[in-house]
Structure formats: structure tokens, C-alpha cells
Amino acid sequence: MSTHLADTVAVITGGGSGIGRATAHALAARGARIVVTDIDLQRAETVAGELGDQAVAAAADVTDIADLEQVRDLALARFGHIDVVMNNVGVLAVGTVEDIPLEAWQRVIDLNLLSVVRSNLVFLPTLLEQGSGHIVNTASTAGLLPYGFDRLPYTATKHALVGLSESLALYLRPRGIRVSCLCPAGVATNISEQITFYGEPTTPIGPKLPIVAAEEVGESVAEAIGTDRFLILTAPEVIDELRERAADLDGYLARIAADYQK
Ligand SMILES: NC(=O)c1ccc[n+]([C@@H]2O[C@H](COP(=O)([O-])OP(=O)(O)OC[C@H]3O[C@@H](n4cnc5c(N)ncnc54)[C@H](O)[C@@H]3O)[C@@H](O)[C@H]2O)c1
Secondary structure (H helix, E strand, O other), X not given: OOOOOOOOEEEEOOOOOHHHHHHXXXXXXXXXXXXXXXXXXXXXXXXXXXXXXXXXXXXXXXXXXXXXXXXXXXXXXXXXXXXXXXEOOOOEEEOOOOOXXXXXXXXXXXXXXXHHHHXXXXXXXXXXXXXXXXXXXXXXXXXXXXXXXXXXXXXXXXXXXXHHHHHHHHHHHHHOEEEEEEEOOEEEOOHHHHEEEOOOOOOOOOOOOOEEEHHXXXXXHHHHHHHOOOEEEOOOHHHXXXXXXXHOHHHHHHHXXXXXXX
């Protein structure tokens, strides 16, 4: 895809808040038209209202494939094509391993991972037919590095999303479709609303990384789409962590654990 987004149409899930909202703004500022979707219609409508005529809002729960099909049909009817699909919804179940029930695992897998499977089933045929497009999957630094042991379903699904995105990129590249994987560290958003707690509070462990504004992340996503970049980070320190981890995983785990026992 060219660096110009003027004629593109982007569908964003979880677009009513935080990173999704910021990306909607960043893409719209470059001329894209946006289908802002969220389980919370009011939030989606507010963001679409901020963007004006070049945006439309839709209620869509990413656990419901019929909702995503309606979004696809709305986007095609309103704008004629779909170029960018950003799969952005993610939730957390937080607690010690023994306290997080199977049902919580199933919910997080459904929302964080199967939502992307559904999206691919719904949107990919349209992109493949066009022979162009860009998929952005919002994973996390938690999908690249050992992360807090108190949020294993999140960590597991975000790692799965990184793996899914890498292999999907290989399949789609010769077909004219690019994939980016957004792996933010801390971002100031409403994410705390998406956390369900189990058992006694715990102190997570993992690399200490900076927290950035959602607007900065939206700009990075827009730039990565324009330049066909796969990995989108918000904390460059992650590269050093990845190098250290790759060179000696046992040593890395021991170092992280020791840091947090001080
Ligand atoms: N904020 C961070 O520090 C951070 C760090 C790494 C990764 N992420 C990831 O970024 C993504 C976006 O999170 P955010 O921080 O912008 O959070 P946010 O809470 O600000 O926004 C998430 C939006 O998703 C919507 N949503 C929740 N369940 C939904 C569903 N079933 N269907 C459709 N929409 C739904 C919410 O209504 C909300 O508007 C998530 O995948 C999250 O895991 C966030």
C-alpha cells in the first residue's frame, strides 16, 4: 500500500476508545475513511462524530461473526471497498494461575484470539479479491516477552496473535496484502475497564517499560501502514530485551525473576 491513505477505507474494532480511537484519528488525518466499530455503540458514534463525514459508526461485538459480517457489508455499501482491517480488541483476566477459572480462559481466548480468526474469515475474502489491503493485529509486548505471571490468558493469547500475524504475513505478502502486528508496552487508555480480577491482588513481574499516550501509538500505526512495516513497538527498549532473551532464554528468565525479588 502506498504511503498515501487518501483513498483507503479502514475498519477498526474496539475503535471507540484508547488505541483504536487514536488510530482512527491518525488514519483519518491522512485522508482515510473509517468504519469505527465497538461493542459500545455510543463510544463508536462519539469517535465517528469527531471525524465527521469521512467516518461511520457501527456496534460490533468481536465474539459475534454476524456482527463482523454486518460491518463488512456496511463498509462496502458506504465506501465501496475495505483496505485496512485493524483487529484491536483485547481483554485481561488477572489473578494467580490457580485462581483464574477455565471460563475466564475461554473468554479471553474468544475475545483476544478467536476474534481475529473471525475477522480473517469475514474480511480476508474481500481483500484477496482486491489483491490489496493491510491487516493490523493489536497484540502486546506481552506477546513478545515473558510478562506478569498473574495474567497468563492475556500473555498466551497475545503470543498466539504474534505467531498468527507472522505466518499470515508470509501467506498474504505474495497476494498483495500486508500485515502489521502492534505490540505496545504501556499505553494510557481505558484498558483497566477490560480487566476481570480473580483471587487476591498480586504484583506482576516483567520488563519495566515506559507508558506512552494513545495518540503516539495511533501515529505509529498509520506510519507502519504507510511504510509496510510489520512490527510496531511503542518502547524501543523491547528490541534489547528480545536480543537478550534470544541469546540466552534461561539467563533472561533468571534475570527478570531476580529483578523482581529485590
Ligand atoms: N493500554 C495498554 O497499555 C495496552 C498495552 C498493550 C496492548 N494493548 C492492547 O490494545 C488493544 C486496545 O486496548 P486499549 O488499551 O485501547 O483499551 P480501551 O479499553 O481504551 O479500548 C478498548 C475498546 O474495546 C471495546 N471492546 C471491549 N470488548 C469488545 C468486544 N467484545 N467487541 C468489540 N469491542 C469491544 C471497548 O468498549 C473499548 O472501547 C487491546 O487489544 C489491548 O490488549 C493495550
